[in-house]
Amino acid sequence: MPDQHANATPSAGSAEQERVDDVRLDAAWARIRGRLREEVGEAEYRTWLRQLTLAGVEGEEAIVQVPTRFLRDWLRGQYGDRLRALWQAEGLGVRRVDIRVASPAAPREAAAAPEGAELAEPLPATRPAGEATRAESQKAEARGDWAAPLDPRFTFDSFIVGKPNEFAHACARRVAEKPNSPGFNPLFLYGGVGLGKTHLMHAIAWAIRAPQEGIAGRSVAYMSAEKFMYRFIAALRSQSTMEFKESLRSVDVLMIDDLQFLIGKDNTQEEFFHTFNALVDQGKQIVVSSDKPPSDLAGLEDRLRTRLGCGMVADIHATTYELRISILESKANTAQVDVPARVLEFLAHKITSNVRELEGALNRLIAHANLFGRPVTLESCQEVLHDILRAHDRRVTIEEIQKRVAEHYNIRLTDMSSARRARNVARPRQVAMYLSKQLTSRSLPEIGRRFGNRDHTTVMHAVSRVAELMQGDAGFAEDVELLRRMLET
Numbered sequence: 001m002p003d004q005h006a007n008a009t010p011s012a013g014s015a016e017q018e019r020v021d022d023v024r025l026d027a028a029w030a031r032i033r034g035r036l037r038e039e040v041g042e043a044e045y046r047t048w049l050r051q052l053t054l055a056g057v058e059g060e061e062a063i064v065q066v067p068t069r070f071l072r073d074w075l076r077g078q079y080g081d082r083l084r085a086l087w088q089a090e091g092l093g094v095r096r097v098d099i100r101v102a103s104p105a106a107p108r109e110a111a112a113a114p115e116g117a118e119l120a121e122p123l124p125a126t127r128p129a130g131e132a133t134r135a136e137s138q139k140a141e142a143r144g145d146w147a148a149p150l151d152p153r154f155t156f157d158s159f160i161v162g163k164p165n166e167f168a169h170a171c172a173r174r175v176a177e178k179p180n181s182p183g184f185n186p187l188f189l190y191g192g193v194g195l196g197k198t199h200l201m202h203a204i205a206w207a208i209r210a211p212q213e214g215i216a217g218r219s220v221a222y223m224s225a226e227k228f229m230y231r232f233i234a235a236l237r238s239q240s241t242m243e244f245k246e247s248l249r250s251v252d253v254l255m256i257d258d259l260q261f262l263i264g265k266d267n268t269q270e271e272f273f274h275t276f277n278a279l280v281d282q283g284k285q286i287v288v289s290s291d292k293p294p295s296d297l298a299g300l301e302d303r304l305r306t307r308l309g310c311g312m313v314a315d316i317h318a319t320t321y322e323l324r325i326s327i328l329e330s331k332a333n334t335a336q337v338d339v340p341a342r343v344l345e346f347l348a349h350k351i352t353s354n355v356r357e358l359e360g361a362l363n364r365l366i367a368h369a370n371l372f373g374r375p376v377t378l379e380s381c382q383e384v385l386h387d388i389l390r391a392h393d394r395r396v397t398i399e400e401i402q403k404r405v406a407e408h409y410n411i412r413l414t415d416m417s418s419a420r421r422a423r424n425v426a427r428p429r430q431v432a433m434y435l436s437k438q439l440t441s442r443s444l445p446e447i448g449r450r451f452g453n454r455d456h457t458t459v460m461h462a463v464s465r466v467a468e469l470m471q472g473d474a475g476f477a478e479d480v481e482l483l484r485r486m487l488e489t
């Protein structure tokens with residue numbers, strides 16, 4: 001405590017007496033810190049209390065210092081009473097505690113931490129105190145350049161709602177309209193790759209930032225978990241973690257995308273945990289996205305998992321055919337390109353993995369049509385997307401053919417093997433036999449067996465009959481062709 005001016009005993013006059021007082025105050029302060037450490041636990045202590053120093057005692061008031069206003073306010077609110085009680089218990093006549101901001105050490109010249117450098121935990125060695133790029137990082141954080149830019153395309157308007165995402169969408173809307181609603185903090189969105197988590201996160205951020213009825217919009221910090229880690233480590237390197245925390249504290253909403261990235265990054269997890277607690281305690285909204293629910297994020301500290309799961313957890317399920325069609329229609333509409341319904345249906349049947357791939361396929365189709373000034377057709381689709389479609393190919397089974405054909409002609413699946421001979425049933429059955437012959441390696445007798453134990457000659461007849469009808473009826477041929485493309489291996 002070099003700059004301490006102890007004055008606990010008013011009678012102290014001599015230098016000797018001052019030294020005795022200093023020693024007593026040092027000892028008292030060490031005990032108080034020890035007690036706090038025991039009470040709050042090591043992690044909390046390291047984050048919030050370690051930087052507290054004793055400046056001195058003036059009359060009945062102990063003066064303790066912290067490096068930033070943020071920390072001062074935080075400690076006053078969280079630990080002010082406790083600090084006072086601990087000082088009083090020391091019996092040195094201290095009745096009040098004043099927490100102040102220490103004047104910052106003058107920044108010295110130093111090489112900046114390499115921006116964008118690969119940063120892996122464990123944390124790299126920090127610079128000696130005072131050699132930090134504090135001024136630089138303060139500037140950077142004041143500019144807010146640790147927060148990622150938002151994609152202007154990812155808004156609520158462009159997000160198509162369907163069964164698989166309606167709950168997540170409703171939660172996102174709620175948080176956007178009323179951050180920190182009871183039960184919605186944090187909002188934890190999760191789902192598989194390319195299903196719209198980032199889109200929803202950006203949509204929330206856009207909505208919160210937008211001014212409403214003349215009132216300025218709220219501030220949002222949106223970043224990937226990776227970026228969070230990078231900024232945190234950079235702050236550690238430049239001895240500016242307090243500025244980092246302070247800059248986060250100034251936002252109304254903190255959004256962290258792809259949280260699963262923090263698995264195994266223990267130090268960053270801990271920092272996130274404390275930031276998270278501090279913000280939620282101050283009534284700030286947190287929104288997090290991940291590929292798994294909190295309970296499945298093995299490798300994330302238990303206490304963090306617990307806190308993440310204690311608000312609203314909403315999942316985005318895999319898309320349905322209907323949702324894929326709606327998304328495709330909307331995207332084609334936005335691009336102002338006429339894409340026939342058959343092509344959209346074909347794509348929605350074929351590319352079921354995720355929305356990103358579906359969108360990519362449509363974009364390629366549209367770009368191709370624009371480039372060559374040709375309309376989009378089923379044929380051009382097959383040609384332009386052959387590589388994508390091949391990647392999505394799979395072995396088709398007779399059961400799938402029967403199911404798809406029955407659906408297409410709106411008949412019961414059981415009619416594929418029933419004895420009914422009515423045209424509206426017999427024709428689809430023949431189409432299914434034809435496609436089974438075309439798309440599988442099953443023999444005629446085997447196909448016959450799967451269609452209600454029919455003879456192989458019945459299958460033979462069906463195959464030639466369908467081929468014949470396709471020759472003479474373009475509409476019918478197109479129908480069968482569409483079914484074939486949808487099922488194709």
Ligand SMILES: Nc1ncnc2c1ncn2[C@@H]1O[C@H](COP(=O)(O)OP(=O)(O)OP(=O)(O)O)[C@@H](O)[C@H]1O
Pocket residue numbers: 154158159160161165191192193194195196197198199200258291327355356359
């Ligand atoms: N319901 C939807 N309506 C409109 N577009 C959507 C929808 N769902 C996803 N998309 C689009 O799909 C693409 C991928 O979505 P996004 O990037 O949000 O996925 P993600 O779940 O964050 O994926 P990842 O797990 O890879 O981070 C984006 O272009 C997005 O606009």
